[in-house]
Amino acid sequence: MSKKISLFDQVGGLPTLDRVHKRFYDKMYAHPWLGKFFEGHDQQAIELRQTQFMGVKMGGAMRYPGMALELAHRRMYITLEQLELRQSILRESLEEEHVPEPLIKRWLKIDAAFWGHIKNDSLEEFQQVDLKYERPLIVPNPDA
Numbered sequence: 465m466s467k468k469i470s471l472f473d474q475v476g477g478l479p480t481l482d483r484v485h486k487r488f489y490d491k492m493y494a495h496p497w498l499g500k501f502f503e504g505h506d507q508q509a510i511e512l513r514q515t516q517f518m519g520v521k522m523g524g525a526m527r528y529p530g531m532a533l534e535l536a537h538r539r540m541y542i543t544l545e546q547l548e549l550r551q552s553i554l555r556e557s558l559e560e561e562h563v564p565e566p567l568i569k570r571w572l573k574i575d576a577a578f579w580g581h582i583k584n585d586s587l588e589e590f591q592q593v594d595l596k597y598e599r600p601l602i603v604p605n606p607d608a
């Protein structure tokens with residue numbers, strides 16, 4: 465019986481995830497709007513967590529020892545517009561790393577499956593979240 469090859473192996477395994485996420489977070493950290501969320505956060509640590517998280521979801525033999533996404537992002541006011549912008553930056557990074565288009569589509573579909581854990585539908589709803597001692601982080605669009 466033939467074994468189905470995981471998406472993780474199809475894209476080239478850990479070296480590909482490492483390269484994509486390095487490129488992706490270089491762009492995110494440099495971004496005039498989304499970059500503000502990452503100020504004071506170690507880029508290499510976030511790259512590693514993203515690789516572990518996606519590695520597991522893509523069927524790799526990996527472990528994700530990080531926080532639940534809802535908890536990791538709950539102090540950030542993240543909207544659908546920002547998630548779409550983030551995904552266009554992720555797509556650009558995947559294309560620049562020559563990941564084939566059908567695999568890009570599968571990668572982005574997995575990514576989008578977790579938006580529900582992170583997305584805020586309105587500022588009113590966000591302001592009702594009990595953040596305990598954490599400071600809320602709302603970043604207005606510098607171009608708006």
Ligand code: HEM
Nearest residue numbers: 501502505513514517530531536542546547550575578582
């Ligand atoms: C515009 C959207 C997003 C922004 C601005 C954002 C920002 C951030 C920031 C600032 C952190 C560091 C949190 C901390 O260390 O306290 C973080 C962690 C993380 N994010 Fe996001 N994120 C976004 C969307 C996503 C999405 C869609 C995913 C997954 C599909 C994701 C996966 C992760 C993971 C795995 C971590 C690591 C959590 C940990 O360290 O335990 N993020 N994000």
